[in-house]
Amino acid sequence: MIKHIALWRLNLANGQSKEAAAAIINAAMQAQLGKIPGLLESEAGLNFKSSEKAFDVAIYTVFEDRAALDAYHHHPVHHETRAKVDALVAASCFVDYEC
Template sequence: MIKHIVMWNLADAAEAPRFKEILDTCKGIVPGMREFEVAVRADGLEANHDVALYAVFDDAAALQAYIVHPRHQEVVATLPARVSRSVFDYAV
C-alpha cells in the first residue's frame, strides 16, 4: 500500500476552497485508489500549508496510474496559482 501526501501553499489563500473543489474531482478516477481526501487550512488550527491531499493506493502502479490519468493532468493544469508544493509518498 502507498500513501500519497501533497501539500500546497497558494498565491492567494482565499482560493483554497476552489482548489479543493477542483482537486476533489479526481476522487476515484483509477482502480486501486482506496482513500482520497482534500483539506483546506482551518482557522484556529495550526497549518503551514493552505491545502493538503491525503490519498492511499493499493500499490505504486495505482499511484502512477493516477499521476498520468488524463483527468488528473487536466486538474493540475487548471488549479489556482501555487507558490509551493511538498510531496511525501511512502509504502506501508
C-alpha cells in the same frame, strides 16, 4: 497501500481568498474519485493555523499500490486536476509512503 500527502502554499496573486482556492482544490481532488483506477481516497483541506512555517493546503490520496500511484500521475483526469490547481500553488512538498 500507498499514501501520497502534499502540502501547498497558495498563490493568491489573482485576489482569491484562501478559502475559495481551497474549495477549488478540494472539488478537483474529489472529482478524481471513481475515475482513476487504483485511487481509493482523495481529499484536500485548508490549514486553519497560520505561521511562517505553515502550508496553506494539504492533499491526501490513497492508492492500491505503487503502480496505481505511478499511473495516477499520467492519467488524463489527474492532468485535468492539475490544470485547475497548478496556478493556485506557489510552493509544495510531498511524501509517498507504503503502509
